[in-house]
Amino acid sequence: MAFKKSELQRAYRTMRVIREFEDRIHSENSLGNVPGFIHLSAGQEASAVGVCWNLNREDYISSTHRGHGHTIAKGCDVRAMMHEIFARASGLCNGKGGSMHMADIGMGMLGANGIVGAGAPLSCGAALAARLRGTDNIAVSFFGDGAYNEGAVLESLNLSKVLNLPIIFVLENNGYGEATPAEYAVAGDILKRAEAFGLVAEETDGHDFFAVEAAARRLIKRAREGKGPALLHSKLSRYYGHFEGDPATYRPKGEVDAIKKERDSLMLFRRRVEGDKLLTVAQLDEIDEAVIAEIDGYIVEAKQAPPPAVETLYRDAYGSY
Template identity: 50%
Template sequence: MQMSRDTLRSAYRQMRVIRAFEDAVNRAFAGGEIPGFVHLYSGQEACAVGVCMHLSDQDYIGSTHRGHGHCIAKGCDVDGMMMEIFGKAGGLCGGKGGSMHIADIERGMLGANAIVGGSPPLAVGAALTAKTLATGRVAVAFTGDGGSNQGTMFEAMNMAVVLSLPVIFVVENNGYGEGTGVDYAVGSRNIAARAAGFGMPAKCIDGMDFFAVHEAMAEAVEHAQKVGPSFIEARCVRHHGHYCGDPQSYRSKEELESARLDGDPLLRFRVRVGDSALLDMTELDAIDVEIEAQIAAAVQRARAAADPAPSALMADVYLNY
């Protein structure tokens, strides 16, 4: 698929925002400024951006505990996200959700989810709504390789096929479910082939290659709108541990070094567009500088923002029907 220079610049900008955001969150968490747990998305930027560039605000995504990249790629406000992670009243969920529970329904972001394998049933429900109301919308369920083993995932895929729903299952296989290697935890050792057994198209792609993800998602969206569900296994590498502070004793020093060099989707994007003379490196360098300033300002605003009022403690906790 031929992409314009503006589209390529937009893709790089989104990936750079995710990387800078995660770097800033990592520093703030290490400094004791952020409560709770944080799971960084660095290294998987091409997947979130390649997928979400095909979606509008009216389309839906369900996320995971490692959801910052999905939120940003879906268009969630970066300032609102940073305030949420800092636990401030101006956060997208009033400072109550934190890192693992960011949601923005107006953007079609159904929420990051600390339940492993929690997003596929949500996405199937959203897709059922879209089909029933004939809105033409699609839903995407982001899941990790660990979550791909959950019964919720299997039941959601089966229901999606039975009902021919406009849903796309995206498994970001970064090699580890927490600290358990995928070669041990997935009996078939082929997540995409296992998904195909439910009766839908399924493919395995290089999740660190923005162009591969973008192309696969274009096909998946068209299939969802005309036929029904499909499955994408995007193989990628996470740059950090399962959570901030994870000692990563299950990964060798050589593997960690390789992840930052060979497994960097931003560097690979720069090489691709540079070698093809699609973009000038000075343009991308200028984007880097701009984004670093944007994220630094977001951190400062989050630090200065007000905490939630005690009176808001019980608000938005239960919904009465």
């Protein structure tokens, strides 16, 4: 697929926003400024943006406890997300959801989820709703290698094929389910497991935006055409621990540094577009500077914004459907 200059700038900017968002939260958390539990997706930017690139506002995604990148890639308000991280009333969920429960139904973001694998059946429901309404909308379920052993995910794979749902399951395999290596905990062949349920399954380099986008585009197209569910195995890596405060001593010494040096998603993107003379170093650097200033501003605002009022404690706890 040929990308316009403006599209390349948008793709790079979105990945850069995710990286800066996560890196700054890491810093603020280390200073004790961020309440609640935090899981960061720095290093996984290309997968989130590459998958969401061909989605529209009416398509749905479900995410994991590591959901900031997916939320940004789907187009949610980054300023409101930062306010949510700081538990402010002006946050995306009015300061009541926090990092692990970030959601924006109006943007098709069904929510991050603190329960491993819990997003898969939610996405199946969204996909079924799209089909029953006669639209060509689809749903995407992001989950990790650890969730691939969860019953809810396996049941969702089965249900998606039985009902021929327009859904893409995106297995973002960062190599570790918390502290357990995926090569130890995930038995058999990842693609063949999905194929055993009758799904089409592909594997892609999750560090490479262009590779992810091409694979996701193929699978999304066939889902919109009513050809059924698919699984995309996105192989990538996270830069921080499983959670903020995790020293990640289970990872081999130098592993993260080597990935940053050789396979960093932003580096690979820049190398590609600079080498093909599609964007200049100056244009990319300008994006970097603008994003840094933007995130700086959001953090300053979030620290000064008021928390939810006590009288709103039970508001939003129940809804009418």
